[in-house]
Amino acid sequence: MKLGVFTVLLGNRSLDDALRYLSGLGVQAVEIGCGGYPGKAHADPEQLLADEAEFHAFADLFKKYNLEISALSCHGNPVHPQREQAEAFQRDFEQTVLLAEKLGVGIINTFSGCPGGSPQDQTPNWVTCPWPSDFLEILEYQWNDVLIPYWEKAVQFARDHGVNKIALEMHPGFAVYNPETLLKLRQAVGEEIGANFDPSHLIWQGIDPTAAIRKLNQAIFHFHAKDTKVDPFNTAVNGVLDTKHYGDEANRSWLFRTIGYGNSAAFWKDIVSTLRMVGYDYVLSIEHEDSLMSVNEGLQKAVAFLQDVLIFEDTNEMWWA
Numbered sequence: 144m145k146l147g148v149f150t151v152l153l154g155n156r157s158l159d160d161a162l163r164y165l166s167g168l169g170v171q172a173v174e175i176g177c178g179g180y181p182g183k184a185h186a187d188p189e190q191l192l193a194d195e196a197e198f199h200a201f202a203d204l205f206k207k208y209n210l211e212i213s214a215l216s217c218h219g220n221p222v223h224p225q226r227e228q229a230e231a232f233q234r235d236f237e238q239t240v241l242l243a244e245k246l247g248v249g250i251i252n253t254f255s256g257c258p259g260g261s262p263q264d265q266t267p268n269w270v271t272c273p274w275p276s277d278f279l280e281i282l283e284y285q286w287n288d289v290l291i292p293y294w295e296k297a298v299q300f301a302r303d304h305g306v307n308k309i310a311l312e313m314h315p316g317f318a319v320y321n322p323e324t325l326l327k328l329r330q331a332v333g334e335e336i337g338a339n340f341d342p343s344h345l346i347w348q349g350i351d352p353t354a355a356i357r358k359l360n361q362a363i364f365h366f367h368a369k370d371t372k373v374d375p376f377n378t379a380v381n382g383v384l385d386t387k388h389y390g391d392e393a394n395r396s397w398l399f400r401t402i403g404y405g406n407s408a409a410f411w412k413d414i415v416s417t418l419r420m421v422g423y424d425y426v427l428s429i430e431h432e433d434s435l436m437s438v439n440e441g442l443q444k445a446v447a448f449l450q451d452v453l454i455f456e457d458t459n460e461m462w463w464a
Contacts, residue, residue, distance in 0.1 A: 144415070144453045146446065147172035147213045147428035149367065152438050154184035159204055161185065166208040168446050172426045173210050174252065174365075177242060178235030179219030186215070188238035192245065202246060213426035214250040214339070214365050215243050218312060221297070222289050223267060224259030232256070237300060244304040250365055251301065252310045252339040255319035255328060258289040269316050271384070290318050291331045298335045310339035310364035321350060322358045329362055341367035341430070342414065346405065347383050347397040353417040360421045368449060369430040370405030373397045389434055401433040401441040403448040411452045419454055427453060 150173050153161040165173060177186045191198045205212060217239040219232030239251055260268035260281040268285075270278045294309075301309055311319050311328070319325050322338075329336040340363050342352040356363065373383070378396045385396040392398055402411065415427075429445045431438055 144419070144424055144455060145171040145211070145213070145426045146449050146453060147174060147211075147368075147426035148442065148446075149174040149176070149181075149216065149428050149430045150185055151176040151181045151216075152431040152442065154182060158185040158201070162204055162208040162210055166210060168443065169450065170446065171211060172213040172428070173205070174214045174216055174426075174428045175212060177215045177217050177239040179217040179232055179253065181216050181218055186242070188235075188242040192238065192241055198245065211426075212246060212248050213428055214252045214310065215239050215246075215248055216252040218252065218254050220254060220256040220267065220317070222256035222258045222293050222318075224264045225266075229256075233297075236297065240301050240304050240306050243306050249306055250308040250310055251306055252312060252365055254314055254317045255290065255311050255324075256293070257317045258285045260284070267316070269318075285318060286327075286331075290328065294328060294332045294336065298332055302335060307335050308337055308364040309335050310337050312339040312341050312344070312367070314341070314344050315348065321345065321348065322355045325359065326362065334362075337362045337364035339365040339367060341369055343367070343369035343371040343399055343405070343430075343432075346371040347373055349383065353413050356414065356417045356421055356423075363418070363421070363423050365425065366418065366423070366427045367430045368402050368427045368445065369432060370400045370402045370411075371397050372400045372405035389432075392434060398434065399432040401431065401436050401448075402429065402445045404433065404436075404444075408448070408452060411448070415452055415454055419458075 148165050148170050150161050175186045176182055177188050191201055217235045221229055221232040223229040257267040257269050270281050273279055313320050313325055319328055325338050338359055345352055345355055374396055381396055383396050387395050431441045433441045
């Protein structure tokens with residue numbers, strides 16, 4: 144396994160400075176934001192594809208610091224009911240695929256997106272229950288009329304350009320938010336659809352990450368190392384569905400935390416061991432979204448934590464067996 148970082152948390156630094164800093168921490172791989180919600184602070188695919196000299200200078204930086212690119216990320220909502228927003232996210236996705244093709248990177252991280260509840264809607268509609276029956280009709284429309292047709296075309300575009308892994312982050316608010324919905328889309332569209340597995344979005348839903356890893360198995364393409372702390376008092380009163388701002392820490396049912404501050408080392412060692420058991424031996428990419436800790440401190444603590452938790456060396460033969 145390899146220790147990675149999603150570099151958007153260092154978007155206020157130049158790419159050269161960010162890579163120098165991360166290399167000094169012992170990081171082995173980086174995930175680069177190329178549009179959508181992560182932005183383009185370190186890579187604007189259109190510019191890099193249009194300027195050969197700029198592209199080579201960009202690619203050479205990773206060689207300079209001996210860092211692998213684990214994935215390119217363009218998390219967005221390409222099925223947004225407002226056409227102009229959907230088209231902008233779609234363009235970011237396609238340009239990211241083209242940049243991945245040129246770099247030889249095989250994984251794109253993104254979201255499934257969430258359509259409106261009907262062709263007339265102007266905002267996404269995330270369904271969380273089956274009754275009244277309107278909600279089941281919404282799901283039928285979203286999946287059969289919008290989501291599956293969109294991803295059939297998007298996967299074909301990626302396939303045509305040498306990208307065979309579209310890693311969807313299972314995120315509430317989008318159509319794919321848990322293993323069941325991820326596998327539903329994968330079955331409908333093809334094995335190019337897989338998971339960018341982020342435990343933080345599963346923990347607060349009551350999902351056991353190790354059980355989810357075993358269920359997804361070979362459908363895990365990439366991994367985000369981010370933690371969640373569930374507040375037992377607030378959750379006991381109000382449950383886990385929480386729309387309060389992330390900055391309202393004292394009153395929320397759960398908070399995103401730096402890895403190791405939401406759950407124990409034993410919890411994370413089980414995750415790492417289960418990943419290896421199902422054959423995932425790739426990058427764990429740190430994503431920092433901890434409102435109680437600075438980026439610098441949160442990142443350094445996460446790196447130190449993972450350096451102890453990760454399994455870096457290949458498995459040897461079972462000499463005792």
